[in-house]
Amino acid sequence: MIKHTTLIFAALFLTTIVLLAVAAPMLPLVDPVKMDILGRMAGPSLAHPLGQDEYGRDVLSRIAFGARASLGVALTGAILAALVGVTLGLVGAYFQGWAEQATMRPLDVILSFPPMLLALLAVTLMGPGVQTLSVILALLFAPTYARVTFGEVLTVRNQEYIEAAKALGHRPTRILARTILPNVAGPILVQFSLVVAAGIVLESGLSFLGLGVVPPTPSWGLMVRGARPFMEANPLGLIWPCVALVLTVFSINRICDAMRDLFDPKASAAVLPVSRLLAGTGIGRSRARPAAPAAFDGTLLDIRHLSTEISTPRGTIRAIDGVSLQVKPGEAVALVGESGSGKSMTGLSVMQLLPRKVGRIADGEVWYASRDGQRTDLAHVPANLFRRFRGREMAMVFQEPMASLNPVYTVGFQLIEALTAHGQMTKRDAWDGARRMLERVGIPDPERRLNEYPHQLSGGMRQRVAIAIALCGDPSLIIADEPTTALDVTIQAQILDLLEEIQAAAGIGLVFITHNLGVVAEIADRVVVMYCGQVIEEGPVDDIFHNPRHPYTRGLLASVPRPEDMAGQHKRLSSIPGTVPSPLALPPGCRFAPRCDHATSACVVAVPELEAVSANQNTRCIRWKEI
Amino acid sequence: MTEAILEVTNLRKHYTSTRGLFSRGSAPVKAVDDVSFSIAPGEVLGLVGESGSGKSTVGRTVLRLHEPTSGTIRFGGEDITKAPAGRMRELRREMQIVFQDPFGSLNPRSRVSEIIGEALDLLGSLPRDQKRDRVVDLLQQVGLSGDHLRRFPHEFSGGQRQRLGIARALAVRPKLIVADEPVAALDVSIQAQIMNLLVDLQREIGVAMLFISHDLGLVEFIADRVMVMYLGRIVEVAPARDIYANPRHPYTKALLSAAPVADPRLAKRRERILLQGELPSPANPPSGCTFRTRCPFALPECAGERPAYRKVADQHFHACIRDDIAGGEEVREVMALAT
Known part of the structure; x- marks a missing residue:
């Protein structure tokens, strides 16, 4: 039951972090910006359970307040990006034509810039800060949402239930929101979890470079940045924000996975124990082997x-x-x-x-x-x-010849392979043999067909080839x-x-x-x-x-x-x-x-x-x- | 004759393939090539x-789920070929489609109550309990029950899903249903159940139906009139009994003789017309009569002009120039086919 343990842990951890972030100002925490030069880099104590940082500030309280900035930026950024990206992807893939050009091309332009460069540009224009960071995140990640959505919608839009909705006379907006969106929600949720995680990391990175959250406001990235020069003297200062980061990212990924399964009505049936799958393979033939029936009675x-x-x-x-x-x-x-x-x-x-x-x-x-x-x-x-x-x-012929013919080899190659599998023969003989097999199953112009690939043949021809291959071993x-x-x-x-x-x-x-x-x-x-x-x-x-x-x-x-x-x-x-x-x-x-x-x-x-x-x-x- | 519910004239649907960088000049695929027919209210056309x-393609084009390349489609006397999207949405409520694939045609994320309720919403909003009653009514009409309301499509068997598809189509009280191979994906014993259901419902509510199938037996069972299509064209159209008892076009004959009969004695006795080769590519159809490349009776003249329709009996037309075999009198008026 590893599956559920991790899920419960993830949910508990994320709730704690979110509650901590939201309630930070109301909690009896030490002021996160209050310095205490005497307590620089002190280890954990009763007053400071996680220790103090390079300015003697309380690490626990900085983690709690830092979560406000880090999570806030990542979540708003991811949600904004999702709103923009998913809408553009839905519209582009559903209407296609000019709509596709109008929605997807500008996003391709964004994708062609290195993300850091774009972030630097935005910071230069708008100045560093929490809001800028959210906007940058939205800008950077909207295209990936749009791409994922676009691809998913393309596969779903040709399903008959979409045509059925059209045939009923539903409006396109309703079809998009009610019929298509739930069916593409799975990959989007996964994308969301990835973006939130990437957002937290990016925030840390930018703050670390001094382009994100402005000090002394605490954020996890800033904490890493502050602790880095002293990491030999005080490794704990680096470890705490990193642990918070890793666990948060993990928890978000895990919860989004669970949500995806939850939204898929088919998945809920499959959560039953699979252990039986492994039970008994080849065991259980306990019966004594009976002797062969004596005489050949004419049955094959x-x-x-x-x-x-x-x-x-x-x-x-x-x-x-x-x-x-x-x-x-x-x-x-x-x-x-x-x-x-x-x-x-x-x-x-x-x-x-x-x-x-x-x-x-x-x-x-x-x-x-x-x-x-x-x-x-x-x-x-x-x-x-x-x-x-x-x-x-004995040989077998299947319903769908395409499944039994290898699409990357020519008909001739496959026939020769089947012929030579049961005995050596010269190349010339094999080729003649293959041609004779095609003649036997009534394929006109066998010489030409031998050089063709299965997809070049019609369904009936393919089935003839499959029969020919079955006949090769006589x-x-x-x-x-x-x-x-x-x-x-x-x-x-x-x-x-x-x-x-x-x-x-x-x-x-x-x-x-x-x-x-x-x-x-x-x-x-x-x-x-x-x-x-x-x-x-x-x-x-x-x-x-x-x-x-x-x-x-x-x-x-x-x-x-x-x-x-x-x-x-x-x-x-x-x-x-x-x-x-x-x-x-x-x-x-x-x-x-x-x-x-x-x-x-x-x-x-x-x-x-x-x-x-x-x-x-x-x-x-x-x-x-x-x- | 009463006015037709659906009247299709010179319908064409060509697909141009846009795949590949340099394939702009490729010939269009003539999926539907000059097809005319009509369906009377309450009639089943196979x-x-x-x-x-x-x-x-014919089925989807007449509903304008696919846009026709040319030709006109009249529904209840109104030309809908160019009807704007808004009008089309209103009209779609009167024309419904039942699909072949009972797995692909139901939204896997919706419950039964939503799938059918959604269709009901189009008729105007109903109070919650009334809507629920109506959904249960519809489910009962197709042989399901109110117990199924909260279920998802994947919890049903193929036949039950097809019932759901039919219930959804019926929810908007249509005047025309296009049934596109509605039982092809089902087991024989379930096929019979669904066919009976379709016949019963069709009689009960008098809805007109375009029943599309590759199975001649099923079409014969349900249809009043039958059209036979080959490579985008109609080669023969006749009342059901006529076409089976007295097929005229060589393709119809071959098709009928190729269909396996569930009777071993009959199967061993009868002579089959075996067609040579396979369907030519609709991107590059043969000139003149498109069937001539596989026709055992083809003459050099068959390659010439596209054959005109000939009338052999009331409502019975075919497109074969071998008057010695197929018979009939040439007709000029295309719309004569419709009557």
Whole structure:
């Protein structure tokens, strides 16, 4: 709980200093300018708890009165600078065009001067003193506020909630003050804390040079200045104002940090203990390793009772819970489900691509039949040996190809890298191989494309390149995670055709993860429907679509608009009520029960087992016979 | 026919890229290129197209969230193309937008009561408790409840946020709602909930709607008429039932045949028209018919003039010169499209 201790300390210290400064004249302190030549540089005593300075003045009282000058200058300066800078930044970034020129350019001019020079100039013109210092601070720091605000507003102004406010017909002033300002407040607060700190230091510096607060008025800077020549004889004289400075700056920074978190409604949820994140990585696989199933029964991938856990700040989630599924060579299995169903996690678990530290396989086996007929439990292959399987035996295609392609290398380079990762070959062969891969995935003019970078390709082309890279190692299994979701329908149709063709030609097993039932119908041989981390129904594609047994599968299918729902008569899509439960608060019993029209009291007692409906169809519903 | 609530004539929106020091001479991106249409009060007009077709730009330009390059926009008979900012603010209350992204379109720093209350304030200030009641009414109308008042957007699921977005749009009692891919970011089962909500609300309050989507099934479900856009232009417009049963333009046909059908038997039987290649750059569109580079029926003549609209039936128009395939009679009057 270091976090809170420092915060409490910071708050207490700052309150004390501010109170001390405000109440200094009323407190029974010694007059800060009263000299006592006899008591020069005396150490702490009862009358002078912090000692006396080079003129015998009371240090405690000078710190208290000095806080008035130092804090006063820094705070007024920082607030003035914030008012000016934030306003200019908001206006400049929101209206842009001439407003940007009018607000930001003059500030750039200020920034181009060395700050000290500017300060000297102002002091020469206005004479030294507390007011001059505040003005100088405002002048010096307004541009940094404006820059920070400007940058933040630029990112926020394109958010749709700003457009929504405009669409509602709000005035620009209101949008700026009510909608934009709270969203950029975080960085501005941080900036504020930095400016106050810098202001106190600058005040000290200028006073130290004799350009700031005029003696004998006490300020922390002046105290440092006064104590410096005597620092060997009286180090305490230097230490006290420095301690006050350091602690004040620290306290202000800490409090502004806390304020930023306070203003962010999302942050408050995350202040929960994170210690669980560190708990159990790789521990807990206590179960004895089962022996490999004896004979090769024709399955390529055989997942058995696989469970994967993800640690989140709010607790451990069982993202997939006892999932079993089989893929045969040349078979396309579609994993279908809504977000949070665990379909992507299943793919990542098989590939050992779970987020490091937070995700782990908790239970189960993943049997994979290599080309040499050997069967391996992938769930228990150590990470360093897993590389042998990735690429050569199995490959993955992701939803957003831009994420899997490296933006700084050409397509050719990446293909060659993938090709040579699995065996040496000459440069010429590699280049030819890369070209052939592009031809195989139907990219026109492959020679030219090899020299292009990913950003020069369209979304569909990129996905073809990603598929080509996946094919480089000649894998027996491809896991495709929503590979067409980011694409337009006409391009999606092209990619689906391509995948089907490749799969048929090479006898590749395909796990196709998607939420789109239309796509499932196009590509899948078998369908596995997932809900809340469990398989709730599986079977051949025709049976799932035409004879679904689980109410969730039925609901999902009914949610897709069909010609019967259309036009005139009733115009109503059947929908599943409610939302997917949070993985942190799963309902007892059947996980779909709270949203199910057919739920009975028996449904909430225990999680139903996956039951065989026919030779190849299973469902996880205790009432499937009745409904 | 009753007077249209929204009437758009020859709308163009070109973006000039100003990036880079020396790129002043670059060609403008013709996001919307001469588009005309109208929406009757209480009508739902569907706008379908792929990404880059300019469909979202149309939605934002008719609300003047983006300024049109040329053309006229009439709202309730009033020409709003050049309406000053003050008048526009008043008018915006009668035309609302529901966005695609339920995460980005709600101010993350505001509570529900503020998000919807803010919209209510625009109708004039209400006493505190009345305002609160009205907010609760609106929440209930979209299937949420008064318990949600004090919450922040991030505490809601995607579908619930989209409900909030709809409640906010309804708060000002609009006559027109532009719904820009309102369910694209949602799960299938939640999509259906929101679609039903939109249909119910639309019927209940009789608001006109421009429903923008790339999903033909959803548009077919909700729309009275459907427009198909390709590269900034409308290639076909027809009553919903007509366009699905009897598509005329090769692009519409290809689009319909590319859409996956949630029926494995049907999927294996049917012949798909596979389009070659991808959408050309709107900065440098093909001459004549912009679809000709991917069209399986293109002729040399397609590269010539921009195709004129042809009428095939009442309210059914398309822009393809292959009369042997698409049929119809050429129409000269642009506004004929609107009726």
